[in-house]
């Protein structure tokens with residue numbers, strides 16, 4: 001199986017070299033757990049360092065803010081965009097019915113999943129993209145009570161993305177919960193993880209020590225992966241994960 005470097009420092013060696021190429025990985029976690037940074041690191045480093053152009057679809061945050069925030073990690077999105085390696089598709093404005101002054105946007109009339117997919121295909125083909133990110137699936141505004149509709153939408157998304165061979169990262173939100181509070185939910189609607197080929201869960205304990213962030217590989221089809229909670233850190237160069245034994249090495 002061909003592998004794609006994730007761009008997350010330390011992660012590839014825990015999943016046999018990287019994400020399965022051309023597949024979809026879901027990254028889920030509570031608010032502020034690092035989903036946007038994770039998915040951007042995958043897209044940006046892929047485009048700039050591994051020569052795999054990327055399209056980043058933003059449904060929640062405005063592109064201007066993203067460009068600003070990501071500069072903190074030394075990721076110059078604007079430059080990569082100008083070089084044609086990287087593109088942001090702004091779906092955040094359409095979602096609330098506003099016009100957007102971005103190069104790639106959706107009609108102001110709101111989010112239509114088919115139009116969104118068409119647009120992603122268009123841009124990806126134009127730039128020869130190899131990576132696609134959708135941040136986040138919750139931003140699609142699907143009706144939570146309609147599980148069949150959600151499943152269908154995600155299957156459709158996955159099917160189209162698979163057909164085109166892009167390696168895709170989709171983010172999803174989950175409410176913070178403890179292991180004691182009943183069955184774990186891994187995604188907003190509880191169905192996304194079944195459709196995706198891989199599921200990575202991000203945790204943040206928020207106690208203020210160095211290792212209060214953790215990453216957990218819940219599944220990665222076709223891959224022998226690390227099974228423990230993995231300490232992770234958001235550093236000035238982006239997300240770094242460490243094997244627990246390294247963390248405690250003196």
Ligand SMILES: Nc1ncnc2c1ncn2[C@@H]1O[C@H](COP(=O)(O)OP(=O)(O)OP(=O)(O)O)[C@@H](O)[C@H]1O
Pocket residue numbers: 029030031032033034035036037038060072073173234235236
């Ligand atoms: N430059 C930075 N250095 C260290 N930590 C940072 C930096 N920028 C952001 N963070 C941390 O990352 C968090 C935001 O990460 P990110 O936006 O990726 O989370 P998210 O899971 O996408 O959140 P949301 O659910 O709100 O979209 C911040 O709350 C902060 O704790």
Ligand SMILES: [Mg+2]
Pocket residue numbers: 035036037060135
């Ligand atoms: Mg986010």
